[in-house]
Amino acid sequence: MTSPDSRGDREKVVSKLPAWLRQELKVRAVQHGIDMQDAVDAGISAWRGLGSNLAAIDTSGAESFATFLPAEQWTGFKADCKSRGVSLIQGLAQSVRLWLDSNPAPAVKRPAIVRRIIVCNQKGGVGKTAITAGAGEALAEDPAALVPVRVSKHFAALLDEDDTTDPLALEDLPGLGQRVLLVDFDPQGHLTKQLGHEPLPMDGDSLTNHMAGDGKGDLSDLIVTIDDDRFADRLHLLPACADAFLLDVRLASVRAREAALERALAAVEADYDVILIDCPPSLGLSMDAATYYGRRRPDEAPGNSGTLIVVQAEDSSADAYGLLTSQIEDMRDDLALDVDYLGLVVNHYDARRGYIATSSLQSWMDIKDPRVVGVIGDLKEQKEAVRAKRPLLAYAPRCEQSVALRALAREISK
Template sequence: MTSPASSSDREKVVSKLPAWLRQALKIRAAQHGIEIQTAVEQGISDWCSLASATANVDTSGADSFSTFLPPGQWEQFREIATDRRVSLIQGLAQSVQLWLDSNPTPDVARPDVTRRIIVCNQKGGVGKTAITAGLGEALAEDANTLHPVRVAKALTKALRASETYGDETEPDESPLDIENLPGPGLRILLVDFDPQCHLTNQLGGTPLPMNGDSLTNHMAGDPKGNLRDLIISVDEEHFGDRLHLLPACNDAFLLDVRLSAVRAREAALERALAPLETDYDVIIVDCPPSLGLSMDAAAYYGRRREGEKTGQSGALIVVQAEDSSADAYDLLTTQIDDLRGDLQVDIDYLGIVVNLYDSRRGYIATSSLQGWVDIKDPRVVGLIGDLKEQKEAVRVKQPLLSYAPKSQQAVGMRALAREVL
């Protein structure tokens, strides 16, 4: 968003607007990436340029509204409102409505090619599932609603805040910059590719039965139906049917064995999911803690396709601020680099997410975090604290961003989503 002008550049004016119009102005200005005061200035300027007042706006229940305008604009507005025999409140409401009409809600920016994000690390317990779910939820949030987002650009700022204020700091108490922004409004498919079915269970789904159809069957070339029929919608009330889940089945424990008999097995996941891609803007795959054939298939699915820009699809690596994550990271990147060389494909790293961070664990946590930050390529794109809201959301089997939308973890997930975008 554009930087607000200082009060020395503008003069403060106070009037009234109805709550519904203030909210519409706030959301639309955020959608267009401009300050509210700039939108009001444009609206008043356009209204003053009209030959006459526009249609009356319902101003019942109007309450105090203040903004900053260029010197002299408000006086000019008052004079024109008087000439038109329109109250200041009605004239301001008409000006705001005129700006809203002239600046309609922008279309959701959709990718030309369905983006494929592979959330991975062969080490279990780092929270890949929580990151998969949180990222998907953040990308699917309503584009016509404002949500609190952490907009601090420097990770060192986040680290400094965590060390100073602790990990229980609420968003409105934190020195990190919080801004209310519209949701991306994207159509998201979460793929539970882990036979342990954690993503399925956490989001309130039911693992697929062993004797039915599954992603494993489609990858092994033995489908029993249409993969679309297995997909379920997640919390439609909050996400408006933009967030879907392909549940897991325990038969994925046998996937590596079944893939060993499949031709071009590295492309098995792509063959299975390709028919679904036209329905979604982003497909996010929650990978198992494995370095087997299934991980090869996932990494290959995230490769950069012909005509796709660098960094649109690829691997998002989840780690913790401790030593064992570093060992697992080396194993994973070695596997991906080997796959790159063997198959002559480009697999991009989308970044590192440091999850379950708690500076109160002392030097090991803070020094490990600094070690991740120092890598630079891939860079750290997210820092998510080890807080109670995520555990509570899992317990009640609800998405974090609908269970605790203003929590520090939710704010961080939205920041991650915008870094990935």
């Protein structure tokens, strides 16, 4: 069945295609940055140029499928199907399969140097743990599946009443497929518990022991997998241990203590593309070690690693932000480090709170360096996921927080 199309010389074509083949086509077209109709057009052209038929495809249960093709393409395709003795549905399925086989999924882009993202703010309760977990989950999602993403530029529309941009606009994009390690660097262990695991026992091994030079085994033995099909084996967690409450005391006697975290994690870096550190609300030696770990290494591109500062749209976050950035700047100056700011994340935002929230958000937006790279709403799904001890992006993959966290992951991966 065909019908006229206003877009040039194309016409709407309605046939049938198995749902599994249509989904694979949809994902692959997005991966290659082209329209599905162009992929089908290319597949049909290649199929028509073959000297013989391909192996038959199981088209049982095929469902209605519509696309737009040049008028002469569809007419010629129908004639070729008839001369080759195959149905239109079978010919279309073979054409799509031919295009898929000729255009394999692009390889996941891996950083030359493991990315180290330090999620921090010395103020407690701003949601560092939720941002660490959510960004890590978004980085690790299946690259062979499409997920809804809020286009990052749209959060600016939250402040502009004259902006015609739809702040809720979504785009389906492939998952990023990164190998991610989440490090619970906070002795309170919120990240560990939220993801359904228990903190490490005090009388066993821990990250603290390895940082203090007293590791009892391989650090990799402490790492656990976050089990969910969305992440396969790409999302891992290094659980917290309550002995981290004593970390600053133990680091006081360690040689080159600012490099202690780097020395501890060096043994596992080769297994990951991204390591996110969920920092404690502290300005002590542990924060120095985290900042040093996120510094720009020799031959590392600017913005590959650095600090991601989580704030809220209220006044006390501004005071905490000033204290944190002062400490980072002191580290930069004292040790001659290049420490990049990956940006600010305004968390728990709710415009219904009125002037305090909106004016505070505007103040964060006005900073420019570091710039705001994400605005995450204060919604119920995050609290529900914490109660269920499940990753948010697995618990509610299409909720507003999830789509915003995917945009954040892409923004800091540019």
